Each structure stands twice: as C-alpha cells, then as structure tokens.
Amino acid sequence: MSYEALxxxxxxxxxxxxxxxxxxxxxxxxxxxxxxxxxxxxxxxxDIGARFCIETGIDCDDRFEIIYHYSYDQTGCIINVKxxxxxxxxxxxxxxxxxxxxxEWIEREIHDILGINFxxxxxxxxxxxxxxxxEGVYPMRKDSVKQ
Amino acid sequence: xxxxxxxxxxxxxxxxxLQEEIEFFQLTIDGEIVTDIxxxxxxxxxxxxxxxxxxxxxxxxxxxxxxxxICSASHPLAYVQAVEEMADITPPDRAMYIRTIINELxxxxxxxxxxxxxxxxxGYDTVFMWAWKYREPVLELLEEITGNRNNYGNxxxxxxxxDIKDEIIPRMLKELETVERKTDMLTNAILDDPVLHAxxxxxxxxxxxxxxxxxxxxxxxxxxxxxxxxxxxxPYAAYSDLDWKVIVQPEGDVFAKAVVRLLETFEAIKIIRxxxxxxxxxxxxxxxKDIPAGEAxxxxxxxxxxxxxxxxxxxxxxxVRHKVRAPSYVNVPSFAASCIGQSxxxxxxxxxxxxxxxxxxxxxxxxxxxxKIVCDYNxxxxxxxxxxxxIKEESGLEGITLKEE
Amino acid sequence: MSWNIWALKKSPWVFHVxxxxxxxxxxxxxxxxxxxxxxxxxxxxxxxxxxxADALLVTGAVTAQARPRLEExxxxxxxxxxVFAIGACACDRGIFHNSYHVVGPVDKIIKAIDPDAIxxxxxxxxxxxxxxxxGVVKALAVL
Ligand code: SF4
Numbered sequence: 001m002s003y004e005a006l007x008x009x010x011x012x013x014x015x016x017x018x019x020x021x022x023x024x025x026x027x028x029x030x031x032x033x034x035x036x037x038x039x040x041x042x043x044x045x046x047d048i049g050a051r052f053c054i055e056t057g058i059d060c061d062d063r064f065e066i067i068y069h070y071s072y073d074q075t076g077c078i079i080n081v082k083x084x085x086x087x088x089x090x091x092x093x094x095x096x097x098x099x100x101x102x103x104e105w106i107e108r109e110i111h112d113i114l115g116i117n118f119x120x121x122x123x124x125x126x127x128x129x130x131x132x133x134x135e136g137v138y139p140m141r142k143d144s145v146k147q
Numbered sequence: 148x149x150x151x152x153x154x155x156x157x158x159x160x161x162x163x164x165l166q167e168e169i170e171f172f173q174l175t176i177d178g179e180i181v182t183d184i185x186x187x188x189x190x191x192x193x194x195x196x197x198x199x200x201x202x203x204x205x206x207x208x209x210x211x212x213x214x215x216x217i218c219s220a221s222h223p224l225a226y227v228q229a230v231e232e233m234a235d236i237t238p239p240d241r242a243m244y245i246r247t248i249i250n251e252l253x254x255x256x257x258x259x260x261x262x263x264x265x266x267x268x269x270g271y272d273t274v275f276m277w278a279w280k281y282r283e284p285v286l287e288l289l290e291e292i293t294g295n296r297n298n299y300g301n302x303x304x305x306x307x308x309x310d311i312k313d314e315i316i317p318r319m320l321k322e323l324e325t326v327e328r329k330t331d332m333l334t335n336a337i338l339d340d341p342v343l344h345a346x347x348x349x350x351x352x353x354x355x356x357x358x359x360x361x362x363x364x365x366x367x368x369x370x371x372x373x374x375x376x377x378x379x380x381x382p383y384a385a386y387s388d389l390d391w392k393v394i395v396q397p398e399g400d401v402f403a404k405a406v407v408r409l410l411e412t413f414e415a416i417k418i419i420r421x422x423x424x425x426x427x428x429x430x431x432x433x434x435x436k437d438i439p440a441g442e443a444x445x446x447x448x449x450x451x452x453x454x455x456x457x458x459x460x461x462x463x464x465x466x467v468r469h470k471v472r473a474p475s476y477v478n479v480p481s482f483a484a485s486c487i488g489q490s491x492x493x494x495x496x497x498x499x500x501x502x503x504x505x506x507x508x509x510x511x512x513x514x515x516x517x518x519k520i521v522c523d524y525n526x527x528x529x530x531x532x533x534x535x536x537x538i539k540e541e542s543g544l545e546g547i548t549l550k551e552e
Numbered sequence: 553m554s555w556n557i558w559a560l561k562k563s564p565w566v567f568h569v570x571x572x573x574x575x576x577x578x579x580x581x582x583x584x585x586x587x588x589x590x591x592x593x594x595x596x597x598x599x600x601x602x603x604x605a606d607a608l609l610v611t612g613a614v615t616a617q618a619r620p621r622l623e624e625x626x627x628x629x630x631x632x633x634x635v636f637a638i639g640a641c642a643c644d645r646g647i648f649h650n651s652y653h654v655v656g657p658v659d660k661i662i663k664a665i666d667p668d669a670i671x672x673x674x675x676x677x678x679x680x681x682x683x684x685x686x687g688v689v690k691a692l693a694v695l
Contacts, residue, residue: 026381027232027444051375052362053446053455054472067470069444069457076381078444080457102362102477128192130616130653139197139652190618191572194651201650210647216576216678260579263586279586297576297678 003075006048013043029080037066037083038094044070045100050079052100057110059142064091064116085116095121113140181486181494199469204230204304204438207466211456212298215473217260220246220253221449222471223302225456228383228445230304233460234438240385240427242306247384247422249292249301250447251415255326256285257450258408258415261499262333265405268495269346269534274333281329284322291315306432316423327416334409346534347402350489351497354399357484365452366411367478367500370404372397377448389421401500438464449474492534556632560606561692563595566636567605567629571622571658573612576678577639581609584681591685602628607688613641613648614656622658623665634670634691635662638684640677647677670695 003025010020010030016039019031032040044050050070058065068081085091095118096103107118108127115138118124126133138144195214199207208223215222224246231238259282266274286296293299293309301308311319337343353363358371368375376393378386394410396403440462446455452474459468486497570578584591585598599605602625614622626635637658640646648654655661662669674687 023443029442051359051364053453054457054470054476056457056468056470058459058468067457069455071380071446071453073375073380076377078381078446080444100362101360102480105476105480106472130192130619133616139194144652190615190621191570191612192615192617192653193572193613193648194653195648198648198651213574213576213647213677216574216579219574219576276587279583280588283583283586283588296680297579298574 016040026077031082034083034085034093040081041068041096042099052102055106057114092117094119097121114138181489203464209300216297217257218449219298220249221447221454225445225447225454227302227304229443229456229458232443233441236305238306239430241429242431243385244422244426245307248419251419252285252289254415254450255412256282258412268499305435310431323416330412350401350493351485352399353485361481363478363481365474366404366407369395370407371399377446377453389418391418404500557695564606565597565599566607566609567602568609569625571612571618572615577611580678580681589681605629607634609636609638610642610658611638613645613654614661615653616655619655637673643673643675
C-alpha cells in the first residue's frame with residue numbers, strides 16, 4: 001500500500017477523528033476523543049495492518065493525552081493517534097489490550113505513572129513501580145512533588 | 148503477581164543473568180512442562196523519562212545512552228533523530244556515515260556477546276570465551292574513535308562529537324577482517340554441529356502470527372519470518388546509500404534466531420567496510436540555534452530490535468515529554484507465547500534467544516513462600532546443559548570443535 | 553590481621569549484584585573473566601550464590617524495588633566480606649541522582665544495616681576492566 005492509498009484509507013474513519021496532521025509522508029498524527037480511541041486503533045491495527053510500537057501518556061496540565069504509535073513498515077510511515085482525556089479527577093479510556101495484546105505492559109505502566117484507568121484491561125496490576133510505592137502517587141504527573 | 152494456588156511454581160529471578168533489567172519470572176509447571184509464565188519488572192526502573200525532562204536537549208543523549216549498556220549508540224541516535232525532525236535540522240553527510248559506523252560496530256559486539264552467552268547456557272563454555280575474546284577488538288576500536296569502550300556519547304543534535312580520524316581507518320579495516328574471520332569460524336562451528344541442530348531446532352518456537360500479535364521487533368521478529376528492519380523501511384543515517392540485505396528466517400525457533408544474528412554480524416561488517424571506503428569529507432556537525440515547540444518521533448534498529456523515542460518540546464531548552472521504548476519491552480512479553488508448552492530445561496535458552504540484554508551472570512532466589520519451589524538459576528542452566536549432554540550421548544557425537552587457524 | 557581477613561584476601565570469590573545498573577558495568581565485570589583479562593588466574597571467581605562469596609560486586613544506583621533484595625543478599629553473605637561499589641551509579645547514583653525511583657547509593661543502604669561494612673569504590677562509567685581489577689587489588693592491599 002502506497003502512501004496515497006494509506007491516506008485514502010484513513011478517510012474511512014475521518015468522522016471519528018478531530019484532526020489530521022500530516023508532517024511528512026512518513027509521519028502522520030491523528031487526533032481523536034478518548035471515546036473513539038478504541039475504534040480508531042482497531043481500524044489502524046486490523047484494517048491497515050500497522051505494527052503497534054508503544055503508547056505514550058502525557059500530562060498536559062488541563063488534560064491527559066495518550067498517544068498510540070504505530071509503524072506501517074511497508075512504507076516506513078509512523079502513524080500516531082492522539083487521544084485526549086479531559087476528566088482530570090477520574091481519567092479513563094478504553095483499554096487496547098483486548099485487541100492488541102502487546103499493549104498490556106505499557107497500559108499497566110501508564111496506570112502506574114500517570115494514574116489513568118484502562119477500562120477492560122485484563123490485569124491492571126502494578127508493573128513498573130516498586131512493591132512498596134505508595135498508592136495514589138503518580139510520579140509523571142505535573143503536580144507530583146519531587147522527592 | 149498472579150496467584151497460583153496448589154500448582155508448583157518456579158521462581159526465576161530477580162537476579163537473573165539474562166535480563167538487562169533485573170526481572171522476576173514465575174513459571175508454573177506441570178511435571179516438566181511449563182504451563183504459565185509471569186513477569187515482574189521494576190527492579191531496574193530508574194525514572195529516566197522523568198529525569199530527561201530536567202535535562203537540556205544536548206544533555207539528554209548522555210542520559211539515554213545509559214538506558215542500556217549495549218544499545219548505547221542506538222538510544223541517543225533515536226532521540227537525536229526525533230529532535231532533528233522537530234527542529235528540521237539535517238546533519239552533514241560525514242556525520243551520517245559516522246553514525247552508521249558506530250551503530251554497526253555496536254551491532255557486532257552485541258551479537259558476539261549473545262553468541263557467547265548462548266553457548267554458555269547450553270554448556271559450550273569455549274564458545275562463550277572465544278566470542279567474548281573476539282568482541283574485545285571491536286570495543287577497542289570504539290574506544291579509539293569515541294574515547295569510551297561503552298556509553299560512547301558520540302551523537303549530538305546536529306551531528307557527531309568525535310570524528311573518525313583518517314589514520315585509524317586502515318587499522319579498522321584490518322581489525323574488521325580479523326573479526327570477520329573469527330566470526331566465520333564461530334558460525335561454521337555452530338551451523339555444522341549436529342548436536343546443536345538437535346538441541347536448538349524446534350525449541351522455543353515463536354510463530355509468525357504470535358510474533359505479529361506481540362509486536363516483536365528485531366532479530367526476534369526476523370527469526371520468525373516477519374520481514375521488518377527500520378534500517379531499510381525508514382532509512383536513517385547512511386543506510387540507504389549502502390548495499391546490504393535484511394536476514395529473515397521463517398522457522399521461529401532458537402536456531403533461526405541464532406542464524407539471523409550470526410548472519411547479521413557479517414552484514415554489519417560489510418556495511419562498515421563500505422561506509423569507511425565511502426566516508427565523505429566535510430564537517431561533522433552543524434550549529435544548532437534553538438529547538439522550536441513541536442513533537443516528533445525517531446526510531447532506530449538497535450541490535451535487539453526497534454528503539455523508539457518520542458519527544459515533545461515547548462520551545463524551551465528541555466523536552467517536556469520524552470518517551471522511550473526499548474526493544475526488549477515488546478520482546479520480553481513474547482516469552483508467554485514461546486515458553487508455554489516447553490520443558491523447563493529449554494526455558495533459559497528460550498529466554499536467551501530473545502536476547503533481552505544480559506547483565507548479571509548469576510542469580511539468587513530470595514523469594515520463598517509456601518507453595519513455591521525455589522529453583523535457582525544454576526539449576527536451570529544445569530538442566531539445560533544436561534540436555535545437551537544427553538543429546539550428545541544419544542547421538543554419539545562429540546559436539547563443537549573450534550580450531551584456530 | 554585476624555585470620556579471617558587473611559583468608560578473605562586469598563583468592564576472593566565474588567558475587568555480582570545488579571541493583572538497577574545500565575548493564576555496562578555488569579558486562580565489564582564479565583569481561584574481566586574472559587580471555588583478555590582472565591582474573592580467574594588469580595583465583596578470583598564469580599560464584600552463583602552470595603553464601604559462597606567473599607566479596608559483593610554491586611552495580612547500579614539501587615532502585616526502590618531492588619533495595620530489599622540488596623539488603624537480603626548482604627545479609628546472606630558470610631562476614632567478613634567486602635562490598636565493591638562498581639561504577640559511578642553505585643558510588644553515588646551518577647546520572648540518576650535525582651530520580652524518584654532511586655534510593656541509593658549503595659554505601660548508604662549497606663551502612664544502614666551494618667555500620668561496620670567494608671566498602672570499596674571503583675568509579676567510572678563504566679570503569680574499564682583494568683580499573684575494576686586495579687580497584688580490587690588496591691582494596692585487598694589495604695585490608
Ligand atoms: S556507572 Fe555508568 S555504566 Fe555503570 S551502571 Fe551506572 S550508568 Fe551504567
């Protein structure tokens with residue numbers, strides 16, 4: 001699939017997106033709401049067949065962002081899906097793990113460091129922080145006090 | 148960790164020689180067969196992503212080269228590529244070639260290290276000692292170019308820090324020839340050995356479907372027939388100017404992964420040789436003024452797979468978010484797919500075949516509770532070696548022979 | 553010199569503990585054993601259990617999760633023993649000094665459970681194998 005074909009394929013889900021930012025042939029950024037994130041990711045993983053790279057969780061002061069990175073290796077294109085979560089008190093988003101099993105660890109990690117809950121994650125246990133790390137302290141949040 | 152009432156459990160770790168990160172594996176077994184595997188990481192979590200937010204753009208490469216000692220050229224390169232993409236900087240050609248050379252030297256020493264440790268696990272300590280011996284000249288070359296045997300710190304935003312001086316190019320070519328000859332000897336010894344065929348083939352199979360589902364990268368994926376390589380798919384540095392090929396093996400077992408790594412070593416030598424002969428003149432870095440706000444990704448094919456970095460900046464002089472994904476992070480969970488159904492004597496080998504960054508060479512099992520049999524690492528290696536011995540005896544073969552010309 | 557210190561200095565057996573190192577220090581330790589440096593000539597041997605060890609080679613800045621394990625390993629090692637802090641991380645946390653998950657350095661953790669512990673430092677990031685060998689030799693000389 002060439003870059004154009006990829007681009008036209010993305011049009012099929014344009015109603016679920018809130019913005020497309022094409023930085024170059026090889027870097028595409030898609031924006032969507034947290035509610036649509038699962039559908040968009042499913043489309044990219046299953047219909048386009050891109051390889052899941054990783055998720056990034058970011059605390060942007062007024063909201064949380066989860067960025068899903070995919071690599072479409074046939075053309076070397078990296079597709080980034082950016083989902084925004086506006087509820088800071090109880091941040092949640094649908095888990096990708098049932099669709100992409102490779103997302104299990106990273107979602108547990110984001111839960112550890114940012115306190116975002118993933119609905120439907122099969123095993124939301126601590127992964128990256130120590131056993132005696134206090135509950136409810138999220139080191140990657142902007143307001144977390146430096147020790 | 149998962150609760151496993153009533154079933155025998157093997158604890159592997161937390162100090163385990165196979166892991167870069169100290170990890171804790173819990174194997175549930177039924178007789179000799181592994182039925183479940185569970186991993187606990189965190190022992191090595193140093194909060195690098197958070198520290199990175201306190202460092203300036205130019206300081207971060209020194210931090211990220213210390214994520215993993217063996218991938219200490221790939222991580223900074225991935226980061227630097229992301230920042231360069233963000234600020235729209237194109238480094239000079241000479242810098243691109245130097246980056247290629249350093250990265251391929253790293254691949255050689257990493258793969259030789261893997262061959263050595265692989266040999267150690269099945270009881271071929273000669274292979275271990277020899278592979279590590281031939282790795283030394285590569286480290287010396289790296290020291291001569293960058294000033295350090297590991298943690299080179301040679302890339303910076305906009306180019307490289309240290310140049311490859313013309314005087315050392317002939318010496319590099321000569322050393323490469325030696326390394327090539329020795330690797331050839333090791334490869335032949337390994338590929339021709341019937342005991343190794345019997346011991347490694349069909350062990351720890353990761354099928355192509357599982358490989359895609361687990362999103363594994365690098366030799367782990369290529370050993371399972373998934374044809375991906377960032378160097379070719381999204382060329383960076385000078386790879387698109389050079390002639391080399393991607394090694395893919397369809398079988399998915401430990402043997403296939405060994406073959407991929409050994410053949411890749413030759414490709415790496417080929418790449419370095421071409422790059423040294425073609426090395427363009429000119430400066431090795433461009434001046435960088437400021438880094439604008441924005442976000443970008445950079446990825447690099449490290450010896451173990453794809454290293455992925457995401458950087459976001461707000462126009463200041465530190466990144467506001469820097470995400471790092473090391474290749475082992477996706478490769479390690481694939482153990483679940485490849486270990487279940489194996490016998491415990493194959494487990495160390497299967498774990499090793501993913502090359503999850505070796506670090507310590509021994510382990511302890513301090514965890515002990517009611518229904519856990521604490522089996523230490525030495526016992527697992529012993530089991531693995533006994534199996535090799537058994538195969539040798541049953542087949543009446545002598546096993547590997549190494550001859551120095 | 554008491555007899556057990558005297559015995560300790562002859563062919564020390566070492567146990568290697570990674571407490572959150574980047575791997576380089578660990579590889580350089582293994583490098584000491586391989587043909588180029590080959591410290592087994594001097595009777596220095598890497599052993600598989602702290603209970604057999606005379607010295608601990610500790611690398612890494614000690615993460616919160618590794619701390620109890622380091623303490624446990626130190627308790628299991630027969631005394632007297634020497635703790636070698638190998639690398640900038642182990643000596644003083646190095647580049648990771650301001651991390652939220654790092655509780656080291658090594659000497660602080662060990663001194664907290666045994667104030668009389670003998671600790672030797674080998675700085676470098678990573679220390680070259682020559683430096684590690686020289687550090688071990690120097691430390692044994694002053695014991
Ligand atoms: S001292 Fe340097 S080389 Fe050693 S573990 Fe720390 S960062 Fe790695």
